[in-house]
Amino acid sequence: xxETTAATVPRSxxxxxxxxxxxxxxxxxxxxxxxxxxxxIGRQFHESPDRVTxxxxxxxxxAAIALQSPGGKLGDRVGHWRVFAAxxxxxxxxxxxxxxxxNLVLLACCRVLMAAGGxxxxxxxxxxxxxxxxxxxxxxxxxxxxxxxxxxxxxGPVVGGVLVDAFGWRAVFVANVPVLAVxxxxxxxxxxxxxxxxxxxxxxxxxxxLTVGLALVVLAAQGAGLxxxxxxVIGxxxxxxxxxxxxxxxxxxxxxxxxxxxPFAAGTVLIAVQNLVMYALLFEVPLLLEQLFGLDARRxxxxxxxxxxxxxxxxxxxxxxxxxxxxxxxxxxxxxGCLAAVALLARSGMSSADAVRWPLALLGVxxxxxxxxxxxxxxxxxxxxxxxxxxxxxxxxxxxxxVAGIAVLGQVLVLSGxxxxxxxxxxxxxxxxxxxxxxxxxxxxxxxGAPGGDRATTHRGSLRRAARV
Numbered sequence: 001x002x003e004t005t006a007a008t009v010p011r012s013x014x015x016x017x018x019x020x021x022x023x024x025x026x027x028x029x030x031x032x033x034x035x036x037x038x039x040x041i042g043r044q045f046h047e048s049p050d051r052v053t054x055x056x057x058x059x060x061x062x063a064a065i066a067l068q069s070p071g072g073k074l075g076d077r078v079g080h081w082r083v084f085a086a087x088x089x090x091x092x093x094x095x096x097x098x099x100x101x102x103n104l105v106l107l108a109c110c111r112v113l114m115a116a117g118g119x120x121x122x123x124x125x126x127x128x129x130x131x132x133x134x135x136x137x138x139x140x141x142x143x144x145x146x147x148x149x150x151x152x153x154x155x156g157p158v159v160g161g162v163l164v165d166a167f168g169w170r171a172v173f174v175a176n177v178p179v180l181a182v183x184x185x186x187x188x189x190x191x192x193x194x195x196x197x198x199x200x201x202x203x204x205x206x207x208x209x210l211t212v213g214l215a216l217v218v219l220a221a222q223g224a225g226l227x228x229x230x231x232x233v234i235g236x237x238x239x240x241x242x243x244x245x246x247x248x249x250x251x252x253x254x255x256x257x258x259x260x261x262x263p264f265a266a267g268t269v270l271i272a273v274q275n276l277v278m279y280a281l282l283f284e285v286p287l288l289l290e291q292l293f294g295l296d297a298r299r300x301x302x303x304x305x306x307x308x309x310x311x312x313x314x315x316x317x318x319x320x321x322x323x324x325x326x327x328x329x330x331x332x333x334x335x336x337g338c339l340a341a342v343a344l345l346a347r348s349g350m351s352s353a354d355a356v357r358w359p360l361a362l363l364g365v366x367x368x369x370x371x372x373x374x375x376x377x378x379x380x381x382x383x384x385x386x387x388x389x390x391x392x393x394x395x396x397x398x399x400x401x402x403v404a405g406i407a408v409l410g411q412v413l414v415l416s417g418x419x420x421x422x423x424x425x426x427x428x429x430x431x432x433x434x435x436x437x438x439x440x441x442x443x444x445x446x447x448x449g450a451p452g453g454d455r456a457t458t459h460r461g462s463l464r465r466a467a468r469v
Contacts, residue, residue, distance in 0.1 A: 013132050016081075016190035020125040021145060022183040023088050025152040026176055027118030031060060032156030034111070037169040044169065045104045055108040058219075063115035065399040066214040070207040071116075072123030072392020073253045077202065080131070080388055084124040085187070090117025092180050098173035110173070119395075126391035130379045136323050136451070138380060143319020143372035147312045154308035157301070206245050206253045213238030214396070221407040254393055258382065263327075266443035267378030268394050270331060272401035273440035274367055274374075277338065277433045280405030281307070281363070284413060284429060285356060291415050291422060293353045303353065307360040314368025319376075326451055327373035331444035334370025338363055339437050346430045350423060370444060377447045408432055 034056055042052045075083040094114035101107040129141045163171035216235030220228045246252040259265045285304060289295040295303075322330050341363035348355040375394065382390040412432065414425040 009133060009137065012190045015186045017125075017128060017132060017141070019183040019186035019190070020084055020121070020128055021148055022179055022186075023084065023091065024118070024122045024125040024145070025148045026091060026179060027064065027115075027122055028149050028153035029156045029159070030111075030114055030118070030172075030176070031057075031064070032153050033160035033163075033172050033175075034060070034156075036157050036160040037164050037172050040164055040169040041104070041107070045107075047104055052104065055104055056111050059108055060111045060115045061399070061403070062215045062218050063112045064119050065218055065396060065403065066211040067116055067119035068123055068395040068399070069210060069253055069389070069392035071120030072127065072388040072390070072395070073203070073207075074120060075124045075127055075388030075391075076386060077251075080124040080127045081187075081190075083120050083388075084128070087117040087119075087121030087124060088180055088184060088187075090114070091121070091176060092117075095173045095176040095180070099170045114176075122395050123388055123391035126375075126379065126394065127387035130382075130387045130391070131384050135380060139322030139324075139327075139372055139376045140316075140319035142375040142379070143315045143317070143322065146319075146368070146371040146375065147315035150308060150315065151312045154304070154312075203246075203249050203251055203253050206242060206249055209238050209242035209245060210253060213242055214400075218400075218403055221403050254389060255386065258386070258390060258393065261381045262446055263377045263381035263448055264379075264390065266446050267327070267331075267374040267376075267381070268397050270335075270370065270374040270440045270443040270447075271378070271394060272397040272404075273436045273443070274338065274370060275398050275401035276405035276408075276436050277342075277363075278307075278311075278367055278405075279402035280409045280429070280433070281360070283406055284409055284426070285360070287413070287415060288350060288422070288426060289353050289356075292350055292419065295353055299353070303357055303360070306357045307364040310361040310364025311368040311371075312364075314365045315372055318369045319372040321369075322373045322376050323451070326449045327377035327447040328444065328449045330373035331370040331377070331447050332441065334366045334368070334373065335437060335441040335444045337366030337369060339366075339434060339441065341366060342430050342433050342437065346427055350426065370440075373447065374444070380448075 038049050038052045038056070041047075041056070042049050045052075047055075071083065071087075091114050094110045094112075094117060098107055098110035098114070101110055126142075126145065129138065129145060133141050159175070160172050163175055213235050216231045216238065220232035220235060243256070246254055246256065259268075282304065286295075286300040289300050289303065318330055318334070341359045344359035344362065345356060348359060350356070378394055379387065379390055409429060412425055412428050414421055
C-alpha cells in the first residue's frame with residue numbers, strides 16, 4: 001500500500017479511519033468493562049471471583065499482548081484493511097458466542113477470541129493512520145487515537161456497571177455488536193485498492209516463539225514463588241530463541257533493525273514508560289484511597305476522572321501541536337509535566353483524598369502531551385511497507401509497560417500495617433515512577449524537532465558556505 005502524501009484526505013478515507021478507530025477502541029473498553037461483571041459471572045457459574053478474573057481478565061490481557069506483533073506483521077503481508085476486517089469478525093464472533101456461553105471455559109475462549117480480534121485490529125488501525133494520512137495530519141490523528149483509547153478504558157467500568165445493573169452480565173458482550181455494526185457500515189463504503197499479498201512463507205515459528213514467550217513472561221509478572229520463576233526463565237529463554245530465529249528469517253515478524261532508528265526506538269520506549277506509570281497509578285490510587293480514607297468505588301472514580309479527562313482533552317490538542325511544532329517539544333514538555341506530577345504526589349503526603357486530584361490532572365496533561373508526539377515520531381520513522389510491524393511492536397510495548405507497572409506495584413506497595421508503612425511503600429513506588437520517567441525524558445529529548453527544521457538548518461548552512469565563497 002502506497003502511503004499518502006497529498007494534504008487533502010478523501011471523505012471516504014476519513015470514514016474508513018473512523019470505522020477503524022471505533023473497532024480499535026473496543027479493545028481497551030472490553031479489557032476494563034468486564035471487571036464489574038466478574039461477581040455476577042461467578043454467581044452464575046458457581047466460581048470464585050479469583051478464578052473468574054484469571055479466566056476472563058488475565059487470559060484477555062495475555063492474548064492481547066502476545067498477538068499484537070504477529071497481527072501487525074500479518075497486515076503488512078496481506079493488507080491492513082483485510083486484517084482489520086478479520087479483527088472485526090473475530091470480535092463479533094467472540095461477543096455473540098460469549099453472550100450465549102453456557103459455562104466459564106467457553107466464556108474464557110470467547111474472551112480470547114475477542115482479544116485476538118483486537119490484537120490485529122489495533123495495529124492495523126495505527127498502520128492505516130500512518131499510511132492513509134499525509135505527514136502533516138498524523139499528529140492530530142494519533143492524538144485522537146490516544147484520546148479514544150484512553151477514554152474507552154476509562155469508560156469501561158462505568159458502561160459495564162450500567163449494563164450489568166440493567167440487563168445482566170451478558171450485556172457486556174452484546175454491547176460490542178452495535179459499535180461493530182456501525183464500524184462495518186462505515187468501512188463498507190470505503191473503496192480499498194487491492195493489496196499485493198507477499199508470496200514468502202509467513203514466519204510461523206517466530207510468531208509461536210514470540211507469542212508463547214510473551215505469554216509466559218506476563219503470567220510470571222502476575223504471580224510469585226518457584227513456579228513463577230520457572231515460567232519467567234522459560235519465557236525469557238523462548239524470547240532469546242525468538243531473537244536468534246528472527247535474525248535468520250527471510251521475512252521476520254519483528255525486524256530488529258527497526259530499533260536502529262532513533263525516533264522509532266525512543267518513541268516506543270517513551271510509550272512503554274508512560275503506560276507503566278499510568279496503569280500502575282490507576283491501580284494504586286484506588287487502593288490507597290480505600291486504605292487511608294475508606295473511599296468507596298464511586299468517590300475513587302470521581303478522583304480518577306481528573307487524570308483521564310485531562311489526558312483525553314490534552315491528547316486532542318497535542319496532536320495538532322505535534323503537527324505544527326514537531327514531536328520533541330511536546331514530548332519533552334509532557335515528560336517534564338509527568339515528573340512534576342509525581343513530585344507533587346510525593347509532597348502531598350496523602351494528607352487528604354482531594355490532595356491527589358490536581359497532581360493526577362497534571363499527570364494527565366503530561367501524558368496527553370507526549371503520547372501523540374511519541375506515536376507520531378515512532379511510526380513516521382518507519383517506511384510504509386513495515387507500518388504494521390512497527391505498529392504491532394509499539395502496541396506490544398504499550399501493554400508490556402502496563403504489565404511492568406502493575407508488577408512493580410505488586411512487589412513494592414504494602415497495604416497492611418499502619419499509615420506510615422503504607423506511605424513509605426507509596427513513596428518507593430513514586431521513586432520507581434520518577435526513574436522510569438527520567439528514562440522517558442531522555443527518549444523525548446532525541447525525538448525529531450519541528451517539521452522542516454532540519455531542512456531549514458541545512459539551507460542556512462548552505463547560505464553561510466556560499467557567503468564564505
